[in-house]
Amino acid sequence: MIIDLPATTTSKVNSKLVHVREQGGATTLGRVLTLVIVTDDGERTEEAIEAANEASREHPCRVIVVARGAKRAAARLDAQIRVGGDAGASEVIVLRLYGALADEGASCVIPLLLPDAPVVAWWPFEAPAKPAEDPIGRLAQRRITDSATDRNPIKALEVRQRYYADGDTDLAWTRLTLWRAVLAASLDLPPYEKVTSAAVTGEGDSPSTDLLAGWLAAALRVPVKRVKATDGEGIISVVLERKSGSIELTRPDGRVGMLTQPNQPARRVALQRRQVRDCLAEELRRLDPDEIYEDTLKGLSKITRARASARTRPDPDRAADVAGQAPKPTAARAARVSKAQNATAKSTAKSAAKPTAKPAETKSAEAKPAKAAPRRATTTRAKSGSKAAR
Incomplete structure (x- = not known):
């Protein structure tokens, strides 16, 4: 169920939450923390809400989304309450802040925090340089950023290194x-x-x-x-x-x-x-x-x-x-296969063109040295006999 509250206040949002809870017959809540999502108002906001809903099935929580709108508009707070199937195992409160309220997210969040429950702040996209010193970051025990979604991920990681504080973490680290x-x-x-x-x-x-x-x-x-x-x-x-x-x-x-x-x-x-x-x-x-x-x-x-x-x-x-799959027929692979086939064909043709000696010729070549040996011996004896006769 989704309830829209245009041009409202945080006190009216709280009253509506109590009314929805009483109307639905819920007498107790099993929320273990408050997750505050800070982002700009746009299409990617729904991606962060969907991820939070899936995570809430393991960690039932209250999700408060601070979606900052245009700062040049008139000061206005548009709220939206999501419960039941539209909120996973949590209750989602979307606060869209316009005008001067765009920089007052912490003031709008404080009245909606669960009492005696830890607070986690999450910047799913671009995050402040010093999350621990951000107004919303000061409210949280844990501050989650994601360097991979920044415009310059490596530079963002260097900023995290320079301004680290206890409680900071990054989803780029969790992926490891x-x-x-x-x-x-x-x-x-x-x-x-x-x-x-x-x-x-x-x-x-x-x-x-x-x-x-x-x-x-x-x-x-x-x-x-x-x-x-x-x-x-x-x-x-x-x-x-x-x-x-x-x-x-x-x-x-x-x-x-x-x-x-x-x-x-x-x-x-x-x-x-x-x-x-x-x-x-x-x-x-x-x-x-x-x-x-x-x-x-x-x-x-x-x-x-x-x-x-x-x-x-x-x-x-x-x-x-x-991956247990057949190799893709890429151009590089085709070139390697073609080169290997050409080398094999050249080697086969060279072997076929080389002359092979016949058995008779081989036998004759082997017999020639044997006939020459007695002739040299006879000549030597003849020379010796001639010398002796002298």
């Missing part, structure tokens, strides 16, 4: 959970050797690739190279160098990864790119500061950057083989 789990598990297997260096290859503007390199630099305390790939999306591969050989985790197709280690069979692992709703639900499981994320941000200054060479670029044929 599966990668971190697989890499940590691979080091728990024999021969238990120390990693000497590491290399992380990924898309040039992928903040998750940078964070994965920073995490390895902070956790392993070894030289880590962040390689900028020319093809592929997101994280493509991770290589951990050890004395007995390297550990390689590759995901060329963005879906299935391949883990290879010395003296062990190659294993396929699930490394599907995670959706926003899954990352948001994971971040809502904890409300304390994330020390590992803080150390990872510090590790960003320890990595070195390079560009991918031809050897590190993903092979499309190998990617299709990992």
Whole structure:
């Protein structure tokens, strides 16, 4: 059910919530927190609300959406209340602020917060440089941003590093959970050797690739190279160098990864790119500061950057083989197949044109040296006899 309240106030929104609750017969609420979504009023607002509704099935909460409208318009508050099937396992309050109210989101949110419940602030798109000092950020115990949705993801990540505060986190970091789990598990297997260096290859503007390199630099305390790939999306591969050989985790197709280690069979692992709703639900499981994320941000200054060479670029044929599919008939593959066929044809023609010795000729060639030997012996005896007669 969706209830529109145009040109209203926060007190009227609260009264309407109580009326809807009494009318529906709900006597108790199982809300565990208040999730405040801060965004600009537009089409992408519904994407954030949908992700919050899915996450609320694991974390029942009250969702307050602060959608900032045009600042040149007259000061006005348009509200919308969503309950039931339109709100997942939560109740959604959408506040569209116009004019001077566009910068007063915190004042409009405070009357609608659940009493004695933690507050989480989420900027699904562009976020302030200092989330902890933002008016809404001051109300929250946890502040969630997403560097991947920024106009310049790498620069946004550098800003997060510079102004980090306890309670900050980023969905670009949450997307690494599966990668971190697989890499940590691979080091728990024999021969238990120390990693000497590491290399992380990924898309040039992928903040998750940078964070994965920073995490390895902070956790392993070894030289880590962040390689900028020319093809592929997101994280493509991770290589951990050890004395007995390297550990390689590759995901060329963005879906299935391949883990290879010395003296062990190659294993396929699930490394599907995670959706926003899954990352948001994971971040809502904890409300304390994330020390590992803080150390990872510090590790960003320890990595070195390079560009991918031809050897590190993903092979499309190998990617299709990992995914269990037939290789795509690309132009590069067709050229390689044609070149191989031409080389095979030339080799076959050259072998056919080469003359083969007949058996009789071979036998005659082998017999000639045998006949020449007695002749030389006779000549030697004749010379000796002539010398003796003299």
